[in-house]
Amino acid sequence: MSVQIAHISKTFQHHGVSQTVLDQIDLTVQKGEFVSILGPSGCGKSTLLSIVAGLTAPTSGKVLVNGKEVKGPGSDRGVVFQQAALFPWLTVEENVMFPLKKKMPKEEAKKKAYEYLAMVQLSQYAKHSPHELSGGMQQRVSIARALAMDPEVLLMDEPFGALDEQTRSRLHEVLEKIWIDTKKTILFVTHSIQESLKLSDRIIVMGTRPGRIIDEIEVSFPRPRDEFRKQLAEYEERIQKLLKSEIDKVVKEEESYAAGR
Numbered sequence: 001m002s003v004q005i006a007h008i009s010k011t012f013q014h015h016g017v018s019q020t021v022l023d024q025i026d027l028t029v030q031k032g033e034f035v036s037i038l039g040p041s042g043c044g045k046s047t048l049l050s051i052v053a054g055l056t057a058p059t060s061g062k063v064l065v066n067g068k069e070v071k072g073p074g075s076d077r078g079v080v081f082q083q084a085a086l087f088p089w090l091t092v093e094e095n096v097m098f099p100l101k102k103k104m105p106k107e108e109a110k111k112k113a114y115e116y117l118a119m120v121q122l123s124q125y126a127k128h129s130p131h132e133l134s135g136g137m138q139q140r141v142s143i144a145r146a147l148a149m150d151p152e153v154l155l156m157d158e159p160f161g162a163l164d165e166q167t168r169s170r171l172h173e174v175l176e177k178i179w180i181d182t183k184k185t186i187l188f189v190t191h192s193i194q195e196s197l198k199l200s201d202r203i204i205v206m207g208t209r210p211g212r213i214i215d216e217i218e219v220s221f222p223r224p225r226d227e228f229r230k231q232l233a234e235y236e237e238r239i240q241k242l243l244k245s246e247i248d249k250v251v252k253e254e255e256s257y258a259a260g261r
């Protein structure tokens with residue numbers, strides 16, 4: 001399934017003051033493409049993903065999934081957000097089974113839930129409640145739940161943010177394998193330039209205040225990409241420069257605001 005983000009803008013109201021967070025975002029993600037979004041904190045990455053998920057309404061513009069306008073959440077889009085958003089009254093196993101039970105018999109859903117919990121190394125915690133897990137473990141449950149749903153589009157907001165390097169690297173492999181096997185369309189928000197260079201076909205760099213697309217980088221090296229370190233380092237430098245200039249801009253703006261108070 002393709003995802004078309006067409007002229008999306010979003011303005012929030014804070015105590016009578018309006019803040020434009022996203023300004024005219026246009027982005028098409030082709031079916032089976034893995035696209036990362038990088039940008040300074042607060043530039044609107046999560047807001048954009050939430051709009052594609054159908055959880056936040058844009059102020060203007062629209063999102064089309066396979067040509068059909070998004071009007072709300074749908075089972076064609078699986079989401080993993082920064083906060084795990086698990087049901088606290090259900091066990092880990094029940095959380096993963098929850099969306100599956102609508103699609104298949106209970107026994108089959110349970111088998112599938114265990115298969116995906118094993119992928120994120122949590123099958124031994126299946127009977128625990130979410131509050132008995134660490135933040136990173138909860139995040140892994142939410143990854144298992146999204147993957148087990150087998151949606152055609154995966155929307156992932158810093159899914160590996162709270163994990164140690166080894167677990168993160170192992171889950172990169174899991175996600176990459178699933179993506180290669182199933183050709184899902186992935187929109188992936190991250191703060192890690194290296195992660196985006198390792199995993200994605202294309203990197204979208206966003207600027208801030210308001211959030212907009214300032215660069216786009218095709219990463220066409222075959223995977224695994226370890227042998228292309230030198231070429232990837234050039235991309236890394238280019239992205240770092242862009243992000244630095246955006247952050248410098250925010251620092252200046254903040255200094256002059258503070259000075260005028």
Ligand SMILES: Nc1ncnc2c1ncn2[C@@H]1O[C@H](COP(=O)(O)OP(=O)(O)OP(=O)(O)O)[C@@H](O)[C@H]1O
Nearest residue numbers: 012013014021039040041042043044045046047048
């Ligand atoms: N529900 C909301 N109501 C009001 N303002 C909001 C809301 N959600 C987000 N914002 C504002 O939108 C801006 C962008 O937030 P968002 O979470 O999308 O940024 P981000 O790029 O994902 O940041 P980070 O990298 O820090 O997670 C912020 O200034 C935030 O205050």
